[in-house]
Amino acid sequence: xxxxxxxxxxxxxxxxxxxxxxxxxxxxxxxxxxxxxxxxxxxxxxxxxxxxxxxxxxxxxxxxxxxxxxxxxxxxxxxxxxxxxxxxxxxxxxxxxxxxxxxxxxxxxxxxxxxxxxxxxxxxxxxxxxxxxxxxxxxxxxxxxxxxxxxxxxxxxxxxxxxxxxxxxxxxxxxxxxxxxxxxxxxxxxxxxxxxxxxxxxxxxxxxxxxxxxxxxxxxxxxxxxxxxxxxxxxxxxxxxxxxxxxxxxxxxxxxxxxxxxxxxxxxxxxxxxxxxxxxxxxxxxxxxxxxxxxxxxxxxxxxxxxxxxxxxxxxxxxxxxxx
Amino acid sequence: xxxxxxxxxxxxxxxxxxxxxxxxxxxxxxxxxxxxxxxxxxxxxxxxxxxxxxxxxxxxxxxxxxxxxxxxxxxxxxxxxxxxxxxxxxxxxxxxxxxxxxxxxxxxxxxxxxxxxxxxxxxxxxxxxxxxxxxxxxxxxxxxxxxxxxxxxxxxxxxxxxxxxxxxxxxxxxxxxxxxxxxxxxxxxxxxxxxxxxxxxxxxxxxxxxxxxxxxxxxxxxxxxxxxxxxxxxxxxxxxxxxxxxxxxxxxxxxxxxxxxx
Numbered sequence: 358x359x360x361x362x363x364x365x366x367x368x369x370x371x372x373x374x375x376x377x378x379x380x381x382x383x384x385x386x387x388x389x390x391x392x393x394x395x396x397x398x399x400x401x402x403x404x405x406x407x408x409x410x411x412x413x414x415x416x417x418x419x420x421x422x423x424x425x426x427x428x429x430x431x432x433x434x435x436x437x438x439x440x441x442x443x444x445x446x447x448x449x450x451x452x453x454x455x456x457x458x459x460x461x462x463x464x465x466x467x468x469x470x471x472x473x474x475x476x477x478x479x480x481x482x483x484x485x486x487x488x489x490x491x492x493x494x495x496x497x498x499x500x501x502x503x504x505x506x507x508x509x510x511x512x513x514x515x516x517x518x519x520x521x522x523x524x525x526x527x528x529x530x531x532x533x534x535x536x537x538x539x540x541x542x543x544x545x546x547x548x549x550x551x552x553x554x555x556x557x558x559x560x561x562x563x564x565x566x567x568x569x570x571x572x573x574x575x576x577x578x579x580x581x582x583x584x585x586x587x588x589x590x591x592x593x594x595x596x597x598x599x600x601x602x603x604x605x606x607x608x609x610x611x612x613x614x615x616x617x618x619x620x621x622x623x624x625x626x627x628x629x630x631x632x633x634x635x636x637x638x639x640x641x642x643x644x645x646x647x648x649x650x651x652x653x654x655x656x657x658x659x660x661x662x663x664x665x666x667x668x669x670x671x672x673x674x675x676x677x678x679x680x681x
Numbered sequence: 682x683x684x685x686x687x688x689x690x691x692x693x694x695x696x697x698x699x700x701x702x703x704x705x706x707x708x709x710x711x712x713x714x715x716x717x718x719x720x721x722x723x724x725x726x727x728x729x730x731x732x733x734x735x736x737x738x739x740x741x742x743x744x745x746x747x748x749x750x751x752x753x754x755x756x757x758x759x760x761x762x763x764x765x766x767x768x769x770x771x772x773x774x775x776x777x778x779x780x781x782x783x784x785x786x787x788x789x790x791x792x793x794x795x796x797x798x799x800x801x802x803x804x805x806x807x808x809x810x811x812x813x814x815x816x817x818x819x820x821x822x823x824x825x826x827x828x829x830x831x832x833x834x835x836x837x838x839x840x841x842x843x844x845x846x847x848x849x850x851x852x853x854x855x856x857x858x859x860x861x862x863x864x865x866x867x868x869x870x871x872x873x874x875x876x877x878x879x880x881x882x883x884x885x886x887x888x889x890x891x892x893x894x895x896x897x898x899x900x901x902x903x904x905x906x907x908x909x910x911x912x913x914x915x916x917x918x919x920x921x922x923x924x925x926x927x928x929x930x931x932x933x934x935x936x937x938x939x940x941x942x943x
Contacts, residue, residue, distance in 0.1 A: 439778070538776050541731035572937040586737060588752050589686075599750050603929045605738035612735035615754045619684045619729045626737075 441498055442536070444543045446550065448493035448517075461552045465525040468651065471609045472563025474629065476530040477669035478641040479561070481661045482648060483528065489518040492527075497543060499536035526655055527551075531609060540612035548616055558617055558624035559651065561644050562610040566630040570604050581631040581643045588614060591623040596646040600628065638666050683758065683790055685726040691760060693767050693794040697911065700769035700787075702803040702873065705866035706891045709802035711900030711930075712907070713770050717759050718742045718927040720913065722768060728756035728790070732783035734773045741772075741929030749928075764913065767796065775869065784872050788880055798828055800911070801873060802903055803888040806866035810890055811847050818842060819890040820906050823862075823874055828883035839910060844888065864888065897930075 448456060456462070468483075470476045483489075495515040514533030520526040535543050566580040585595035586606055600606065606614065610626040617624035627647050631640040648657050685691060699716060701709030716722070721742075733755040743749030755773035760766070775783050791799055807819065821844040824832065846860035864871045870886055877884035887907055891899040904924055908914055914923050 435778070537734045538731075538778065540735050544735075545731075570932045570936055572932060574937050574939045574941075586739065586752065587750075600739055602739060602741065602743065602749060603931055603933075605736050607734075607736050611737040614737040614752060615727075615729065615735050618737075618752050618754055619727050 442539060444495060444497045444535075444539050444546055446493060446495050446546055448550075449491070452492050456550055462527065462550050463525050464527050464551045464556055466527070466651070466655070467551060467556060467558045468526075468528045468655075469531065469558065469560045469609075469613060470529070470562075471531045471560065473532050473636045474563045474631065474640045475561035475644065476532045477636050478644045479528060479530060480669060481641065481665050482645075482658050483651075483655055484518060485658050485661060485665055488521045489528070490521055491516060492519045493517040495529075495531075495543065495547065497533070497535050497539045499534065499539060501534040501536070520655065523655075535609055540609055543609065544612040544616045548620070548622075553620065553622055556622050558613060558622060559647065560610045560613055560624065560626040561647065562606070562608070562626060562628050563640070564628055564630055565634075566632045568604075569630045571601070581629055581633075581640045583643050583646065584628050584630065585625055586610075586614060586628065587625040588618045588621075588623060590617070590621045591625050593623070593625070593650070595625055595627075596650060597627065636669050641666075641669075682729055682786070683726055683794075684729050686724055687726070691725040693760070693796055695795065695797045696760070696765050696767045698767045698769060698791060698794075698796040698799045699907070699911075700799065700801055701771055702801050702868045702870040702886075703771055703774055704804040704868045704870060704888075705806055706804050706893050706896035706899060708804040708889055708891055708896050708899045708903055710771060711896060712802045712903040713768055714741070714927050714930070715900060715904045715924040716907075716913065717768055717770060719923070719925040720761050720764070720766070722759035722761045722766075724753075724757055725760045725767075726758045727754050728758065728769065728771075728786075729754070730756070730783065730786060732775055732779040732786065733771070734776060736773045738929075742927045744928070765797075766911075766913070767794075780869050780872065784869050784876055787873065788876050788882065791882060791884075792880065798832075798883040798885065799877070800907065801870060801884065801886045802907065803864070803867050803870040803886055804891050804896075804899065804903075805864050805870075805888055807890040807892045809863075809865040811845075811851065814845055814890070820902065821845075821888050821890070823886040823888075825874065825877045825882060825884045827877075827881045828885055831883070832885075835910070844886070895934075897933075 452462065468479065470479045494517065497515070515529065515531045515535075518528040518530075520528075529547070566575065569575070583597040584600040584604070585597050586600045587595055605611075606626055606628060610628065614624060614626055616622075627644065629640060629643045631637075631643070633640055648659070651657070699713065701707075701713045703710065736755050738753055740749045740751040740753060743751075753772075756769065756771045759768045759770065805821075820842070822836070822841045823844045824836065829836075844862065844864070847863050848860050849858045862871060862874070867888065870888065874884065874886050876882075887903060889899050889903050889906075901922075901924060
């Protein structure tokens, strides 16, 4: 029998325009499913009275129905979508020339900043010394990418910099969202361009204090704070306390740690738990102890001007109308 | 792909592999946690693949804070050579679009490693049982023809219940439709079982019907069920709780209570 029933399923993640408080906008992707399954309208998004949108994680697992023969059109759509979601690296002509001839990027220190605070921290304290060349960027299209005419935000969302005097120091700022299915690929592609010998990887990553699990009650004064997680090959002493059980790291920092662990590369992740949404100077200050380690190979601006800080912090002021 | 965490690649020849299926209530994963933690198994390698969502953390089985600083990844292999036992733990969900690829990866790894048998610990939605499944124990098993050859007597002795095949169209009496295997909420369980039948792999599935919530009791039930067959723990220890709960199970239901509440 060829009866099929339409089943409405939520996509893996949904994007919400900022400032759309308390209004639920749900895009549903519709897919074919076998009959005799209850019509299942499970939403993975929940809105609270305060307007924040929380994603609710369900542990239920769909039975995979791959005995259901996919028709050619379905397959083609799937293939095209997969192609569109591929991660692309765009290097400067000089770098891509050298990569093409088989020479990987010589790199002793790779600093990766994931999130707005971590990225702004690097901009203020390190990149402001003006000794940096932009050598490339990575782009990854996904459901949270916004279509902007001209220069899309994606183009400036993941940029690689190289130190002018010491070209073995690389910095990457990631402020865009890399989807779950793109994390592995992003890491493979980026690390494929780097020389692995004597490589040290430092990842600064923003996260919300709501994701931090502890038996003690966290008072208002405790956040922001820093926790570290490192691979077995990392021989140094981290600058802060290690991440306690049962906390875990997810996203790009986790993908980088996994890659470095299995390839025996020294890597450390500094995860900053903050109670402020959006960039703020107090959260950025939390990363300062990391500078003492980085300072050996990178020239730093330890006391940036308030103007420089203001430039990065101010941008979110206008966008939130949550507490008007 | 399997990547050894030691200098030399471990040998799994004639080992029994126990692995979870990421399924409803994460029962299989919890049961595997109990086995690794109780038997104090050592990590021998990682399964590094793009099919799993990346995550990382410190040692989930650490007994003290000092020895806990060791990075652990989404899929790892543990071994106890004296028991000829290997355990694969999967800690992250499988990407929806890559379940087939992940199954193929597992089957080819199981084949090339030379495991004598594989046991998949899994679960299925309790609410989708039919009338016959509602009665009696919630535990079920499935074995591939290849494993049945050697273990038929042992399974008979245990008196376990096999997972029932359900009619494709309940209520309709149509002689042409064969009853089919249905494991709702079981993730890759069914696919892995049918793949193993095709590939002539000796594989068993042990599953429990459950609903999402506090699934720790289900995990104990499944681990005990497995122990009845494989005798991983001494039978002498008749304590009600012989399994050791790992430290990573703390705070499963959220953070501590704010003192200002009282």
